[in-house]
Amino acid sequence: MKNPQNILEFKQKALHWANQFEVCCFLDSNQYKDVYSGYDFLLAAGCKQELKVTNGNAFNQLKTFYEQHKQWVFGFFSYDLKNDTENLRSANPDYLNFPELYFFIPQSLIVSKNGMVEVIIGEDDLLDQIRDFKPLNEAIREELHINSRITRSDYINSVNALKSHILRGDTYEVNFCQEFFAENAQIDPVQTFELLNQLSPTPFAGYFKLYNQYILSATPERFMCKRGNKLISQPIKGTAKRSADLEEDNAIKAALRNDSKEQAENVMIVDLVRHDLTKSAVKGSVKVEELFGIYSFPQVHQMISTISCELNPAIHFVDAIRNAFPMGSMTGAPKVKAMQLIERYETTKRGLYSGSFGCISPDGEFDFNVVIRSILYNAKNQYLSFQVGGAITYQCEAEKEYEECLLKASAILKVLGN
Numbered sequence: 001m002k003n004p005q006n007i008l009e010f011k012q013k014a015l016h017w018a019n020q021f022e023v024c025c026f027l028d029s030n031q032y033k034d035v036y037s038g039y040d041f042l043l044a045a046g047c048k049q050e051l052k053v054t055n056g057n058a059f060n061q062l063k064t065f066y067e068q069h070k071q072w073v074f075g076f077f078s079y080d081l082k083n084d085t086e087n088l089r090s091a092n093p094d095y096l097n098f099p100e101l102y103f104f105i106p107q108s109l110i111v112s113k114n115g116m117v118e119v120i121i122g123e124d125d126l127l128d129q130i131r132d133f134k135p136l137n138e139a140i141r142e143e144l145h146i147n148s149r150i151t152r153s154d155y156i157n158s159v160n161a162l163k164s165h166i167l168r169g170d171t172y173e174v175n176f177c178q179e180f181f182a183e184n185a186q187i188d189p190v191q192t193f194e195l196l197n198q199l200s201p202t203p204f205a206g207y208f209k210l211y212n213q214y215i216l217s218a219t220p221e222r223f224m225c226k227r228g229n230k231l232i233s234q235p236i237k238g239t240a241k242r243s244a245d246l247e248e249d250n251a252i253k254a255a256l257r258n259d260s261k262e263q264a265e266n267v268m269i270v271d272l273v274r275h276d277l278t279k280s281a282v283k284g285s286v287k288v289e290e291l292f293g294i295y296s297f298p299q300v301h302q303m304i305s306t307i308s309c310e311l312n313p314a315i316h317f318v319d320a321i322r323n324a325f326p327m328g329s330m331t332g333a334p335k336v337k338a339m340q341l342i343e344r345y346e347t348t349k350r351g352l353y354s355g356s357f358g359c360i361s362p363d364g365e366f367d368f369n370v371v372i373r374s375i376l377y378n379a380k381n382q383y384l385s386f387q388v389g390g391a392i393t394y395q396c397e398a399e400k401e402y403e404e405c406l407l408k409a410s411a412i413l414k415v416l417g418n
Contacts, residue, residue, distance in 0.1 A: 007115055011041060012194065014110060015207060016135040018045035019190050023104050024209045025074040027358065027367075032203035036225055036232050038367055039111045042359060044074045046107025051075070058084050058101040063318040065103060066360060072121065075103030076208060076215070076357035077368070079326050079350040086336050094349035095181070095383045096376050098213055103360075142186040144384065146418045149179040149347050152402055158345045159398035165341060166394045173268050174332040174341050177389025178405060179348045182416075185384035189214040189377060192415060196375065200298050200411040204369035208357055215352060217374035218411060220297050221304075223327045223356045224320075225367040229311045231277060231320055232289075235269045235329035236370075237391055238262035238303025241407055242296070253301050257294045265391040266292060266303050272328035272335060273307045280320035281309035299411050317364050327370055330354035332391070352376055353387040375412060386412050 011028070018024040024045040029037060051065040058081055066073060078100045080090045108122035110130075119126045150158070155178055162174050193207045193216040200218040208215040222234040240256040243249040256262060270288060277286050290306040311320055332338030342350075353376060358368035376385045388408040390401050 007040075007112065007117075010117065010130070011112070013133055013135070014043050014130050015194075016190060017130045017133040018043055018108075019209060021046045021107075022209070022211050023047040023050070024207075025104075025106075025357070025359070026207040028197065028205045029203050030197070030201035030205055034203075036222075036227055036367075037203075038225075038227075038365070039113050040115070041112045043110045044072070044104075044106035044108070044359070048105040048107050050104040051102065052099045053101040054099050056084055056100075059318055059322040062101060062103060063316055066318065069105055070362050071105050072109055072359065072361060073103045073105055074357075074359045075101065076352060076371075077101055077321075077325060077355045078352055079330070079355040081355070082326050082339055085322055085325060086339070088336070088339055088343070090343060090349050092343065092347060092349045094351055095381070096213070096351050096378050096385055097381075098210070098352045098376070102210060144182045144185055144187070144416050144418065146180050146182050146413065146416060149181060155402050155405075156398040159392055159396070159401055162341060162345060162392045163394055163396070163398075166392070171337045171341060172333050172393065173265060174338045174392045175330050175354075175389055176342065176392045176401075177346060177350070177354070177387045179385055179387045180409060180413075181386075182384040183382065185377070185382050187377060187384065189216060189379070192216055192375065195415045196411065199415060200373065202297055202373070206357060206369065212378060212380040214377040214379065215357060215371065215374060216377065217357075217369065217371060219369045219372050219374060220295070220302055221329065221370035221372060223358075223368045223370045224324055226311065226317055226320075226365050228365075229313070230308055231280065231311050232306065232308045233273050233277065233324065233327070234304055234306050235266075235273055235327065236302050236304050237266040237269045237329055238292075239390070239404055239408065240301045242299060242301065253294055253296065256301050256303060257292060261393070261395045262303055263292055264395065265393055266305055268333050268393075269328045269391075270305045270307060272331075272333045273324070276324040276328060277307060277309045279323040280311055280315045282312050285310035300407065317366065321366075321368070325356075326354060327356070330370060330372070330389075350387065353385070373408065373411065375416075384416075
């Protein structure tokens with residue numbers, strides 16, 4: 001173990017070094033810690049073995065892949081794996097074309113905890129290689145023209161249509177999202193991620209390179225982690241803007257904590273997550289550890305709840321992931337009906353957006369985020385995309401939901417120069 005003199009400088013160099021490889025994954029907590037935090041950051045580079053799934057049966061293939069190797073694996077789950085877990089389909093257009101599921105065993109793995117850096121997999125002089133690495137000159141940033149997939153009026157009409165479904169009793173809540181995109185987009189992915197991570201440092205941030213496809217994420221949300229035999233899920237429902245004025249900021253925070261609409265949205269998803277965890281839990285072990293916790297990030301305050309359970313020893317942890325996927329915070333309740341309405345009213349395939357990426361350790365512990373506040377980029381076809389959304393309930397006002405979408409998009413728009 002070594003203690004680099006400047007951990008931030010080392011972390012930056014390490015990411016540039018890893019980006020030389022065709023496949024890499026960087027997971028960064030940005031110094032946020034909770035009782036379930038495993039590492040300050042993890043960096044996996046190079047690919048010894050990989051699993052790429054595009055045609056169903058993905059979770060079973062992952063289970064087989066993991067059991068064959070029982071090594072560190074890093075990867076992602078696409079939202080459209082919902083079609084694997086339920087009788088659903090995805091017919092909307094997809095301009096990014098990520099696999100439905102992808103995992104790899106890295107050639108090199110570096111982890112950091114409490115300011116100490118350790119090489120878990122790799123050559124003895126790996127830290128020296130990184131320290132001596134000289135990145136290429138930064139690419140010139142091209143101007144991006146960000147477009148919205150739907151107009152403000154179309155968004156408002158769709159929200160009102162969803163409220164009609166809620167009034168009829170089809171569903172209680174739907175997470176409705178919209179896409180912003182740029183065509184002929186040329187960006188430096190590492191540089192863009194660094195800008196995003198500086199502007200909006202979050203606990204589950206990450207960079208994932210899969211050949212010519214990239215995830216640049218500033219997500220504040222954990223989907224699920226496993227620590228020992230315990231499963232933990234931490235859905236976010238409830239958002240409020242920050243203020244530079246401390247008194248006003250504290251007032252906004254207090255208002256969010258006591259907002260009955262936001263609490264109603266949050267508790268619906270907490271109930272849904274409790275139901276999802278029950279499928280994998282030792283009987284009677286599901287509990288809500290924190291309800292309506294308020295956490296502050298550079299752009300927003302968020303309402304986050306924590307639900308946990310003890311994993312039933314008869315259930316494989318990959319099946320526990322499948323039983324809770326996609327995460328309730330990005331679907332709605334009831335889950336299947338909400339996903340059917342999402343497919344009907346959204347205009348593009350979600351793909352990696354509102355999916356998840358993270359890692360699994362050799363002993364079967366894991367930590368996976370929720371892909372929100374994230375830029376998705378296909379360098380081959382020069383298509384860049386990010387989506388934002390929110391919970392639609394009968395109480396919500398369509399215009400305010402649209403404004404909340406813009407608030408959630410603000411950091412990414414700023415990074416992209418818009």
